[in-house]
Amino acid sequence: MSRALKLTVGNKVGLIACSDGVKVENLTKVEELIRIMNSFGLEVVISNTLFRRNGYFSGSPKERAAELNLLFKNNEIRAIFDISGGDSANQILEYLDYDNIRLHPKPFFGMSDLSVILNALYTQSNAKSYHYQLMTLVSSDGAEQQAAFYRTFFQGHNDLYDFKYHWIRGNQMSGIVIGGNIRCFLKLAGTNYFPDPSNQILFLESLSGRANKIVSLFAQLQQVRTFDKCAGVILGSFTELERYNEFSIVEEYLKEISRIPIVKTNEIGHGSDSKCLIIGENITL
Structure with missing residues (x-):
């Protein structure tokens, strides 16, 4: 890293x-x-x-x-x-x-x-x-x-960079990280600021939104062909979604509309213990 x-x-x-x-x-x-x-x-x-x-x-x-x-x-x-x-x-x-x-x-x-x-x-x-x-x-x-x-x-350790995750699909992904908060990231769709997802790793997280809202945002990403092009997806914490135990709905939807590697971490997002992910950095999981 x-x-x-x-x-x-x-x-x-x-x-x-x-x-x-x-x-x-x-x-x-x-x-x-x-x-x-x-x-x-x-x-x-x-x-x-x-x-x-x-x-x-x-x-x-x-x-x-x-x-x-x-x-x-x-x-x-x-x-x-x-x-x-x-x-x-x-x-x-x-x-x-x-x-x-x-x-x-x-x-x-x-x-x-x-x-x-x-x-x-x-x-x-x-x-x-x-x-x-x-x-x-x-x-x-x-x-x-x-x-x-x-x-x-200050000391050059990886405390904020190393995060725990588990595989939802696949066992390897590599590419430059793009993305962030899913609602806000999609504000860039159709603009020159929206990154080309080709061979990139897409990171997504959210504070608000239950299953119907988050699924609609995933559908928009699918409709602009993001999941067809990217090399993998890192799902961070989805605070409200997970509080209502509805993450499995979104997980199943993503598996249905894509064929790419997917990992899930609870250590990057809106939590007070959240770690750091570098946008524009090439990583391998």
Whole structure:
């Protein structure tokens, strides 16, 4: 597994919200997160588009994109962490400076609605990005996540990269990882930001959605021929679906509409103990 990101004491990292802005009532959690990052020896640079201003947004689409472009252009910034989620990230895609990102790539972290940015960075800049939510460091599993974060990004271990899985079909798959949150990933369908799934490994997870909703999203992926082309599927956690014990419905549907290798992991998704998957990284399972 790639160890492209290695942090050291004194590094600067950026904090931004490119999807729905962070609610002001979560200020205490953000301050706690910054204290933890400072305790690692990191200097946190806070973007001007972090907290909500009016309604849902931390700024206009152009403002949010401009702030992200600035973090990419700033050579002192070692990594960028987006701690937002929601529905608004795809608004900024057309305003990102993909040429600069291609010439000066750096790790971008985010998940859920940030799936649109993770995949756009890959398709437009051939850049790797990290499906991971930094706020897990201040979650109910915060102590374990802090230890895993430090061991992974400061000491070069694979704590956040190694995940347990079991085979639903097949016993081997290899390719570049694309995907993320299934609902948000499908926002890219029909756009230039949607990655070509040919010989790629498609990762999918979801927070909300029972069987009828998730099956409909799988049907859309099948109708745009994604499952016909990809080399395999990694199914992460489907929080609501699994809470209602309906995962088997989706599993059977996927086996019915595809013939590709499939693995299931409970260690990547919206859980407070979630691990990290690199979009744009070539992996073999």
